[in-house]
Amino acid sequence: MSFKLETAVYPEKLKRVAIEPVSRVEGHGKVTILLDENDQVHQVRLHIVEFRGFEKFIQGRPYWEVPVMVQRLCGICPVSHHLAASKALDMIIGAKLTPTAEKLRRLMHAGQMLQSHALHFFHLSSPDLMFGFGSDAAQRNVVGIISAFPEVAKKGVLLRKYGQEVIRHTAGKRVHGTGSVPGGVNKSLTVDERDQLLKDIYQMVAWSREAVQIIRGLFEKNLEEYNAFGRFPANSMSLVRADGAMDLYHGGLRARDAAGKVIFDHHNYEHYWEVISEDVKPWSYMKFPFMKAFGPDDGWYRVGPLARVSNCDFIPTPLADKAREEFLAFDAGRAAGATLGYHWARMIEMLHAAETIKDLLHDEDILGTDLMAKGERVQRGVGVIEAPRGTLIHHYRVNEDDQVIRANLIVSTTHNNQPMNEAIRQVAKQYLNGKKLTEGLLNHIEVAIRCFDPCLSCATHALGQMPLEVSLIDAKGGCLDRMVKNQQAASLTD
Amino acid sequence: MSATPDTVTTPTFQLDGEEIPFQPGQTIIQAALAAGKYIPHLCFHPEFKPHGSCKLCLVKISGRPAASCTTVAQAGLSVESEIPEVQDKRRTLVQMLLVEGNHFCPSCEKSGNCMLQALGYELGVMSPHFPQIFPVRPVDASHKEILLDFNRCILCELCVRASNEVDQKNVFALAGRGISKHLIVNSESGRLADTNFSATDKAAQVCPVGVILPKRVGFAIPIGKRKFDLKPISDPGASAGCAEHAEGGA
Numbered sequence A: 001m002s003f004k005l006e007t008a009v010y011p012e013k014l015k016r017v018a019i020e021p022v023s024r025v026e027g028h029g030k031v032t033i034l035l036d037e038n039d040q041v042h043q044v045r046l047h048i049v050e051f052r053g054f055e056k057f058i059q060g061r062p063y064w065e066v067p068v069m070v071q072r073l074c075g076i077c078p079v080s081h082h083l084a085a086s087k088a089l090d091m092i093i094g095a096k097l098t099p100t101a102e103k104l105r106r107l108m109h110a111g112q113m114l115q116s117h118a119l120h121f122f123h124l125s126s127p128d129l130m131f132g133f134g135s136d137a138a139q140r141n142v143v144g145i146i147s148a149f150p151e152v153a154k155k156g157v158l159l160r161k162y163g164q165e166v167i168r169h170t171a172g173k174r175v176h177g178t179g180s181v182p183g184g185v186n187k188s189l190t191v192d193e194r195d196q197l198l199k200d201i202y203q204m205v206a207w208s209r210e211a212v213q214i215i216r217g218l219f220e221k222n223l224e225e226y227n228a229f230g231r232f233p234a235n236s237m238s239l240v241r242a243d244g245a246m247d248l249y250h251g252g253l254r255a256r257d258a259a260g261k262v263i264f265d266h267h268n269y270e271h272y273w274e275v276i277s278e279d280v281k282p283w284s285y286m287k288f289p290f291m292k293a294f295g296p297d298d299g300w301y302r303v304g305p306l307a308r309v310s311n312c313d314f315i316p317t318p319l320a321d322k323a324r325e326e327f328l329a330f331d332a333g334r335a336a337g338a339t340l341g342y343h344w345a346r347m348i349e350m351l352h353a354a355e356t357i358k359d360l361l362h363d364e365d366i367l368g369t370d371l372m373a374k375g376e377r378v379q380r381g382v383g384v385i386e387a388p389r390g391t392l393i394h395h396y397r398v399n400e401d402d403q404v405i406r407a408n409l410i411v412s413t414t415h416n417n418q419p420m421n422e423a424i425r426q427v428a429k430q431y432l433n434g435k436k437l438t439e440g441l442l443n444h445i446e447v448a449i450r451c452f453d454p455c456l457s458c459a460t461h462a463l464g465q466m467p468l469e470v471s472l473i474d475a476k477g478g479c480l481d482r483m484v485k486n487q488q489a490a491s492l493t494d
Numbered sequence B: 001m002s003a004t005p006d007t008v009t010t011p012t013f014q015l016d017g018e019e020i021p022f023q024p025g026q027t028i029i030q031a032a033l034a035a036g037k038y039i040p041h042l043c044f045h046p047e048f049k050p051h052g053s054c055k056l057c058l059v060k061i062s063g064r065p066a067a068s069c070t071t072v073a074q075a076g077l078s079v080e081s082e083i084p085e086v087q088d089k090r091r092t093l094v095q096m097l098l099v100e101g102n103h104f105c106p107s108c109e110k111s112g113n114c115m116l117q118a119l120g121y122e123l124g125v126m127s128p129h130f131p132q133i134f135p136v137r138p139v140d141a142s143h144k145e146i147l148l149d150f151n152r153c154i155l156c157e158l159c160v161r162a163s164n165e166v167d168q169k170n171v172f173a174l175a176g177r178g179i180s181k182h183l184i185v186n187s188e189s190g191r192l193a194d195t196n197f198s199a200t201d202k203a204a205q206v207c208p209v210g211v212i213l214p215k216r217v218g219f220a221i222p223i224g225k226r227k228f229d230l231k232p233i234s235d236p237g238a239s240a241g242c243a244e245h246a247e248g249g250a
C-alpha cells in the first residue's frame, strides 16, 4: 500500500533532495524529496535508522540489570526507559508497588516530563516559532533566542534544571540514575531533599503557565498558518486512567479516530498486541505501527502530547485541565487537530507535570520507608508508560534462571513514524511545490518533524540544531547542488 | 643478638618517607594497611595468603620494583609507592584489565562497590586506552541464588582460594593460558548449579569486581550510599581489611 506522495510513479526521472543529519546520537534521520524539472514534489520520505540492537544485546542478561541498562538507549529521556522497564519487571516478579514506591516513580517521571518538554520547547523549537520558520538562519537558533528573548531563555533553562533536580533526588543522578528497581525504588526523599524541591515548585508552576500562554499567543498571531501547517487527520492513542483522566505513568490504552470517536478503551496494555501491530516498508528500517482493527493503511495513529491531551477526558490537575479546555475550544477546536498543536499540548503537559510535582511534594508518602514489594514470579512482563514523546512499550520474557530471553521495545518515535511522514508530505505540498529550494524552505520540513519531538532529534538536542546536509541529485545521481546547514549553536546546549 | 624486653623497639621501614612499624613476618602491604597507609591492590585480601598476580600493589624498594603483597617487610627498607612512575604503571595495569574483560560500569550492579572501578577513579583512568578485546564470556545463571558474570573476571583467584581454603569445596579454578586464561566452575557440566556451592560460602563474598553476585538484589543501594560513594578506596576506612569484599554485589 502506498500513501499519497509516499512513492512516485517514475522515480528514476526525478531529481532527489536529501536532508540528512551528518551526526547521530540515538538515531539517524534523513528526508528525501523527489522533484521533477518543474520542481513539483513527487515523493517525500522520512527515513530513520532505528536502533534495535538493544533487543539482542539484552538477551542472557539478568533481569534486574535491565532498567539501568536500557536507559542508555537515550540521553534525553532515559527515565522513560528506566520506568517502562521497571514496570515490566514488576510484573515479572509479581510486585504490586507500595504507595511510597509508586509515588516516587511518578515524581521521577514528572521531573523527566518537565525537563524534556522544557528543553524541547525553549531550546529546540522556540527559534522556529519566535523568529519564523523561514527566518534568517543566523538568528534562528538558541543563541538568537538568548539575545532576543533573554527572560524566556532563562526560564527555559531553569525549568529544565528543576526537572533534572527532581530526577536527581529520586534516581540518584540527573542522567542515568538507578532509583527504580524491579519491585519498587531504592530510595525515598529525605525531608531536606523534599524541602529543597518545594522551595521553587510554585515558581515552576507559574513559568509553565506562562509557557502555555506563549504558545497560545503564537497561535493567535499566526492563526491561519499554524492551523494549516502540515495538517492531516489522524487517529490517536495514549494511556488513560480508569476514570478517563490523563495519566502519564499508568493506565489502559485508549484510541480515537480523527473525528474523536473511541476505537478501543481501557485496553489492558499487558496485551497490547491484541490491538496494535507493526508493518514494514521496503524503504525504511523503522517499522510502521497500526491498529489491527483498521489495518496498516488506515490504522496508523499519532502518540505524544497532542494525542494525550485530546484523548483523555480531563487532566487531574486544575491549571492544566483549564489550559486543556481552552486549547480544545480554541478556534472551534482547530488547533487541537493542527500539527503545531503538539507544541501547545506539550506545554499543557509541562504545566501538568509541574502541578503533579507540587502535589507529590505535599504527600508524606514520598518520605516513606516501605520501598519494595514482591509476589509471584511469572515469565512475561509488559511495561507501558507515556514518555515525553508518546507511548513507550517494553516487553520482556525472563527464564527460570532470571535471564532475559526475549525483549521487544516499541518506542514513541516509531508510533509516530507514519504521522511524521504525513506531516512532511503536507508541508512539502504546501511550501515546496514549484519553488527553488532554500534553507528557509527546507527548514519548514524540519519544523514539521520537530513538532513530534522525535528521538532522532536527540542529535538535535545535543547540537542545538538539527544538523543537515542537503543534496540535490538528478536522475543520473549527479549532484546538482549541495547545502550544509550551519551548526553555530553547537556547544551551547547541554 | 638477643634483645632484652626494655630495649625492644618495633622495627620500621620507610614508605614514601614515613616510618611504618611492622611485626616480623608481615608483608609491606600488611604493615602499611595496618598503619593506615593505602597501597593499591586487587588480588590481596587480608584473610588469604598473598597471590602476587595483579601487580597493582607494585612499589619500588631501594629503586627496584616489587610486589608489596609478597615482599616481607624489613627494618630500614626505603619503599616508594605514591610516586608518578609507580602510579603510571598501576594506571596502565588497570587499563589493561579494563580491556581484557567486558566492563560496562554504567549498567553494572557492582558499580560503586567495585574495587576495579574504584581504583580506576583513584588512579585517574579516564579511558581504557588500549583496544578492547571483547572476549566472549557467557554468564552462568544456573544457580538459584548466585549469578556468575564472567565478563568482569580479573583472575585474582580470590574465589578459588576462598572455596579451597575456607569452604573446602574447590568450586572454582583457572583454566587456559595467557590471554585465554579464564575462570571455570569445577563440575562436569561446568555449571554452578551442579556444584555444592552455596550463597553463604566465603567464595561468594570475596570477588572484588562484579562476577559473583547475589541474585535479584542488584541496584538495591542508591547512588550516594554505595561503598565508594561514601569513601574513596584509598581511605583507610574503606580499604583496610578489604571490607569492600563483604558487600557482595548489592
Ligand code: SF4
Binding pocket: B152, B153, B154, B155, B156, B157, B158, B159, B160, B183, B206, B207, B208, B209, B211, B212
Ligand atoms: S570471579 Fe572474582 S574473585 Fe574469582 S577470580 Fe574472578 S575476579 Fe577474582
Ligand code: FES
Binding pocket: B040, B041, B042, B043, B044, B051, B052, B053, B054, B055, B056, B057, B058, B067, B068, B069, B070
Ligand atoms: S595485590 Fe599484590 S599482586 Fe595483587
